[in-house]
Amino acid sequence: MSLKLRLLFIVSLILIINFFAAGYFMVQNARQAIAAEMVSSTQLARGLLINALPTLRFSNDLSERLTLIVDSVRHTRHIRAWFEDMNGQPLIGQEERMAFFNKPDAPDWFIRIMEPEAVAFRRLITKGSQSFGYLVVEADPSDEVTEVWRDMQVLMVLGGFFLILILILVYMALRQGLRPLGELSDALARLENSDFTARVNSGGAKELTPIQIRFNHMASVLENTMAENHALAGNMLTVQESERRDLARELHDELAPCLFGIRVDLGEIERIAIDNSLPDIEEKVSSVKLITTHIQSLVRKMLSRLRPMTLDDLGLTDALRDMLHNWRDRQPEIDWEWDFSGELNTLSDTQQVTIYRVVQECTTNCVRHAQASHVRVEVRREKENIKVSVTDDGRGLDNDSVIKGFGLIGMRERVSALGGRIAFDTEEGLGLQVRVLIPVKSED
Incomplete structure (x- = not known):
């Protein structure tokens, strides 16, 4: 996992923990507040009813008086009151009792967490020796639970919004802060590829x-x-x-x-x-x-190894053609193809010898080791560079041969001495292409 993802994960974890902690304490405080408010409202309603009950003795119409008593607490916050007979059937305030059983506008799990223990007051209504039923007063927390749930929804929306916002800001800050490391990595890769002009800007994080x-x-x-x-x-x-x-x-x-x-x-x-x-x-x-x-x-043989005499007699272009013609005569089963462009004979002596030796080594390897059926040689002089390419369709090379091959090492040293670069594009069984780039300015 990258450093940016790790830091984003840690920040996300911290924010989520804080979010849940805030939600937990908010729920706990809300539960305590609801419980306290339910007790307070019930005691208030109880006091009103207790003060009103003695008036029943002097009432000729008990039903009318009970209705007045129930109505007296109808508008008390979070209180539901009704009168029921001895069998529990509501007689007065039936709609209040049914409203009590309405669920809050919240999920069941949240209702179970938030609802406090029921707070109720029941008083038996008698006149003389006759019992008429029960006057019931109970606390109704549904409104409070609904309000808390709505507050929780707002909290969750705001929490999610700020969580995403903070993560975006942290990501942007990390990307900006770590950008110099990416530039440093790219510059190191350029150094690895022998591009020593690589530099990085001295900006970004002070550290x-x-x-x-x-x-x-x-x-x-x-x-x-x-x-x-x-x-x-x-x-x-x-x-x-x-x-x-x-x-x-x-x-x-x-x-x-x-x-x-x-x-x-x-x-x-x-x-x-x-x-x-x-x-x-x-x-x-x-x-x-x-x-x-x-x-x-x-x-x-010594003269040929010390100095290709045809190079002095014919020049680079004709010397290469002569070499390849000789290979064609000696290896007719191989399809030889070549293409030379640009003025090659005006190159410095060292450059001409290097190009000749590279082509000579490559074609010799094609005949001795590659088992190729087609070989193509290209030498092009451009404005600032000389490009040499020798391609065959033979069996290719493995990594050890590219790294440890004596002839390939010699070519690499010759080309490097002229400030050039050499590359071997190969895959076992799929041929080999040797590409050489030599700067023309090195002839000075």
Whole structure:
């Protein structure tokens, strides 16, 4: 559960407890007030009746006199009075007695909670030795119960309204207060994706300001450090490629002619040995020629690894085409497709070598490991970036291969040294796409 939901739940719980506590005390106070009012009203009516009963002795019309007595308390608040015979049948004030049994306008459970114990006064009416019936006075709390229930309804409506209002205000305050944390989380995600320009605004809750300031300082330090590392790696890569180019040139210009001269001399020695019938010398010359041929093959491989000679002879675009044509001739079962756009031959030497090596590594992996039937290579130079994409429909890579693959690590280091980014979109059994983005400005 999120922090906002937890705090909203706690606030809701506190408000609901307070609401029920207020309702409980309100009901208790109302019960006590109703009970006290019922007792007070009954005593008042009782006093009126007791004062009026002696007049029955002097009345010739008992029924008329009883009606007057009942009417005398008719308008007393919360009091119902009637006269009933000895069998309990109402004779006078029957409508009052029926009104007494009217339920308050409230739920049954609330009536059971609110209604106090019945407060009643019964007096036997006699004249001489004859008993006529009972004069009954009882308290009627229905009006008070109805009023309290209406007050409770108003309380519930107001309580619900303020509960919702308070929760909305608390939610808005929490959202506003926690927004810097969301911005901080987004900025951390950008840092995780190597975007070291991420910053957060120093606003919001005062308590978060030191964290925001320290984060911005950390991001600034990381940005400067990464820029320095990229510059250093780029310089190292430039120096490395320069040394490789010089070494390849020396191997090509110095060692290759020497080996060629050795082969020429060996051919002459072999001719002399044949003319003079010297089989031992002829055999030794053949052995040395094989060794020389092997050394020449090793030199060519070393030259290819140190520096792709076609890159210097043809330029990047034609060198890539030559590479892919060679792959098409050697792997005709694979459908090779490529698309190059933009001026690629004017890129810096380091950028050209990096792009060539990335494509070379990707296509080699497609042939050796991917078991692909279709490979597409795209290289596009745009205004500010160079985009390289190699896509195959092979078996893809697992996470360990992406993280630990030596060739993939080498590509990542080369691209990172130029301030670029590389991504591997893959799923086992569904192919692989290697995407590279190199900023053009890095050539400076």
